Amino acid sequence: MSPSLRTEDLTIRFGGHAAVNGVTCAFRPGELTVIVGPNGAGKTTWFNLVSGQLAPTAGRIFKGEADITRLSPSARAKAGIGRAFQLTNLFPKLSVLENVRLAVQAREGIGPRLFRPASSFPRLAEEAREHLARTRLSDVADYPAAALPHGDQRKLEVALLMAMQPDIYMFDEPTAGMSVDEAPVILELIAEIKRDRSKTILLVEHKMDVVRALADRIVVLHNGELIADGLPDAVMALPLVREIYLGIGAEEAA
Amino acid sequence: MTALSASPAFRRLPAGRLVVYAIVAVIGVVLVLAPFLLHGNVRGIDVAARICIFVVLVASYDLLIGYTGIVSFAHTMFFGLGAYGTAIALKAMGPGFSAILAGGAAGVACALVLAVLIGLLSLRVKAIFFAMVTLAAASVMLVLASQLSDITGGEDGLIYEIPRFFSPATKLLTGADGKVATLFGVPLNGRVALYYFVFLSALVLFLVMVRIVRSPLGTVLEAIRENETRAEAIGYRVVAYRTAIFCLAAVIAALAGILRAVWLKYAGPEAVLSFAIMIDILLMVVIGGMGTMIGAIIGVVIMSLAQFYLKDLMQAAADATSGLPLVPDLLNPDRWLLWLGLLFILLVYFFPAGIAGTLLGKGGHK
Numbered sequence: 001m002s003p004s005l006r007t008e009d010l011t012i013r014f015g016g017h018a019a020v021n022g023v024t025c026a027f028r029p030g031e032l033t034v035i036v037g038p039n040g041a042g043k044t045t046w047f048n049l050v051s052g053q054l055a056p057t058a059g060r061i062f063k064g065e066a067d068i069t070r071l072s073p074s075a076r077a078k079a080g081i082g083r084a085f086q087l088t089n090l091f092p093k094l095s096v097l098e099n100v101r102l103a104v105q106a107r108e109g110i111g112p113r114l115f116r117p118a119s120s121f122p123r124l125a126e127e128a129r130e131h132l133a134r135t136r137l138s139d140v141a142d143y144p145a146a147a148l149p150h151g152d153q154r155k156l157e158v159a160l161l162m163a164m165q166p167d168i169y170m171f172d173e174p175t176a177g178m179s180v181d182e183a184p185v186i187l188e189l190i191a192e193i194k195r196d197r198s199k200t201i202l203l204v205e206h207k208m209d210v211v212r213a214l215a216d217r218i219v220v221l222h223n224g225e226l227i228a229d230g231l232p233d234a235v236m237a238l239p240l241v242r243e244i245y246l247g248i249g250a251e252e253a254a
Numbered sequence: 255m256t257a258l259s260a261s262p263a264f265r266r267l268p269a270g271r272l273v274v275y276a277i278v279a280v281i282g283v284v285l286v287l288a289p290f291l292l293h294g295n296v297r298g299i300d301v302a303a304r305i306c307i308f309v310v311l312v313a314s315y316d317l318l319i320g321y322t323g324i325v326s327f328a329h330t331m332f333f334g335l336g337a338y339g340t341a342i343a344l345k346a347m348g349p350g351f352s353a354i355l356a357g358g359a360a361g362v363a364c365a366l367v368l369a370v371l372i373g374l375l376s377l378r379v380k381a382i383f384f385a386m387v388t389l390a391a392a393s394v395m396l397v398l399a400s401q402l403s404d405i406t407g408g409e410d411g412l413i414y415e416i417p418r419f420f421s422p423a424t425k426l427l428t429g430a431d432g433k434v435a436t437l438f439g440v441p442l443n444g445r446v447a448l449y450y451f452v453f454l455s456a457l458v459l460f461l462v463m464v465r466i467v468r469s470p471l472g473t474v475l476e477a478i479r480e481n482e483t484r485a486e487a488i489g490y491r492v493v494a495y496r497t498a499i500f501c502l503a504a505v506i507a508a509l510a511g512i513l514r515a516v517w518l519k520y521a522g523p524e525a526v527l528s529f530a531i532m533i534d535i536l537l538m539v540v541i542g543g544m545g546t547m548i549g550a551i552i553g554v555v556i557m558s559l560a561q562f563y564l565k566d567l568m569q570a571a572a573d574a575t576s577g578l579p580l581v582p583d584l585l586n587p588d589r590w591l592l593w594l595g596l597l598f599i600l601l602v603y604f605f606p607a608g609i610a611g612t613l614l615g616k617g618g619h620k
Contacts, residue, residue: 053483072486074486075491089487091477091480092481093480094476098473101473102490103488103489106489160484163488164488164489
C-alpha cells in the first residue's frame with residue numbers, strides 16, 4: 001500500500017544544532033507507529049515539522065502524493081493531518097463543549113451561515129457531545145477547559161483530535177501524567193482508531209507496556225536522527241536501542 | 255446564546271448577571287425616551303447621542319481587543335474617516351441625504367481599504383508590531399487631516415449644514431391647528447428625528463455585533479484570542495480571521511463616524527480623530543469589560559457621565575461644603591481630572607475584568 005505520510009531527508013537546525021537531522025521515513029494507513037527516543041531526541045520537533053508549527057531547514061513532507069512542506073498548519077489540518085499536543089494546548093476560557101465544537105466546526109465548515117447564532121447549528125454541538133462521551137467528558141461539558149483537572153485536560157486534548165477526524169493521527173505522549181484509571185480510556189480510543197485500518201497513527205510514548213500493546217512498528221530517534229525502524233520485537237532487541245533508550249535494559253540483558 | 259449559557263448549569267440567573275441586565279435595561283429606557291426625558295436640556299440630549307455613537311464605537315473595538323485579542327490604535331482613524339467623508343460631502347454637495355450617503359460610503363470604503371492593507375501587511379507579525387503599525391497609520395491620518403486644510407478645514411475642521419429634515423423647523427406631524435404636534439409636551443420636530451436616526455442606527459449596529467459574537471464566528475475569534483497556535487492547528491486560518499474582523503470593526507467604526515458627523519454638524523481633528531478619543535475608547539472598554547459586548551454600554555455611560563457631569567457634581571459639593579476647611583478646595587471643579595483618575599483606579603481595583611466582565615463572571619481578557 002502506498003504511504004499516507006512521508007518525510008524525506010527532513011532537517012531543522014536551530015543555530016548550529018540539528019534538532020531533527022535527515023529523517024526519511026514513510027507511514028501507511030492502518031499502521032500504528034510508536035516513536036521512541038530519549039528526551040531531546042527530536043520526537044516533538046519532528047511532530048512540529050509534520051503538523052506545520054515549525055518550517056524545516058531542509059527536506060520535504062508528503063501527505064499521500066501531495067507535497068505539504070510549505071503549507072500552513074491550518075491547511076495541513078484541512079488536508080487531514082491531526083495532532084494532539086504533549087503539553088496541554090486548549091482554549092482555557094471556553095467551555096469543554098465549545099473546545100470540541102470548534103474542532104468539529106473547523107472540519108465541517110459553516111460557510112455563508114457564519115453569522116447565524118451558534119445554537120442554530122445543533123449538529124455541530126451534537127457531534128461534539130459524541131466526542132465528549134467517547135472521551136468520558138460528558139459530565140464536565142459546560143466547565144471552562146481551564147477548570148478541569150490535568151487528566152481531563154489530557155482527555156480533552158485527545159477529544160479535539162478525534163473531532164478533527166484526520167487521516168493521520170499524531171499523539172504526543174497522550175497519557176503523560178494521567179492516573180492509572182484514566183490512561184486506559186485514551187489507549188482504548190487509540191486502539192479503536194487502529195481497528196478502522198484506514199487511519200495512520202503516530203504515537204510518541206515512553207511507557208513500554210503501551211508500546212508493546214499497540215505498536216505495529218517502532219521508529220527510534222536519537223540526537224535528531226532516525227537510528228532504527230522496524231517491527232517492535234526486532235527494534236527493541238537491537239543492542240544499540242537497548243543501550244541508548246532502555247539504559248537499564250542493557251544491563252539486565254548483560 | 256452559546257451552548258454554554260443555555261446549559262442547565264448556567265440557566266439560573268446569578269445576581270451579577272441580573273445586575274448587569276438591570277443596569278443596561280435602565281440605560282436602554284433612558285436612551286429610548288431621551289428626547290422626552292431630557293426635553294429642553296440641550297446638553298443632556300447631546301450626551302445621550304454621544305453615548306449611542308460611542309457604544310457602537312467601543313463595542314466594535316471590543317470585537318478586536320476583547321474577543322480576538324487584537325490591539326489596535328487606529329480605531330479613531332476609521333471613526334474619523336467615516337466622519338470626514340460625510341462632512342466633506344455635505345460641505346461640497348450641500349445638505350442632503352445623497353451627500354450623507356455618498357460621503358459616508360466613501361469614508362467607509364476608505365476605512366475598508368486601509369483596514370485590508372494594514373491587516374494583510376501586518377496581522378502576521380507579533381501583536382506589539384501590529385499595535386505600532388496602527389499607531390503610525392493613525393498618526394499619519396491625524397497629520398493629513400490637519401495639513402490638507404483645503405479639503406479637511408485643517409485644525410478648525412469643517413462646519414456644514416445637515417438635511418433640512420433634521421432641523422428644528424421640520425414638523426414631523428402637524429396638529430389640528432397646523433402647528434407642530436407635541437407628545438408629552440415635546441414638539442415632534444426634526445431634532446427628535448435626528449436623535450432617533452442616531453439611536454436606531456446605533457441600535458442596529460450594536461445588535462449586528464451581538465449577533466456576530468454569538469455566532470460560530472464569535473467562538474472562533476475567542477479561540478484565536480485564547481490560543482492562536484491551537485486554533486491554527488485545528489484548521490482555522492488565523493490571519494484570515496483576524497484580517498476579516500479587523501475590517502469589520504473598521505467598517506462599523508466608520509459608520510459610527512457618519513452618525514457623529516451628522517449629529518455634530520462639525521468634523522475636526524479634536525472631535526473625531528484625536529488620540530484623546532482613542533484613550534476614551536480604551537478606558538471605556540476596560541471599565542465596561544473586555545469581551546462582553548454589553549460592557550461597552552456600561553463603560554460608555556460611566557465615562558460619559560463622568561466627563562460631562564463630574565465637574566457639575568463637584569461644584570455642587572464644593573458649594574455645599576464651603577464652610578469646611580480644605581474640603582471645598584479638594585472638590586474644586588478644576589480638580590475634576592484628579593477625581594476621574596481616582597474613580598478609574600477604584601473601578602479597575604474592584605472590577606478587574608471591567609464592570610460587566612466581573613459581574614458576569616467572564617474573567618475578561620487574560
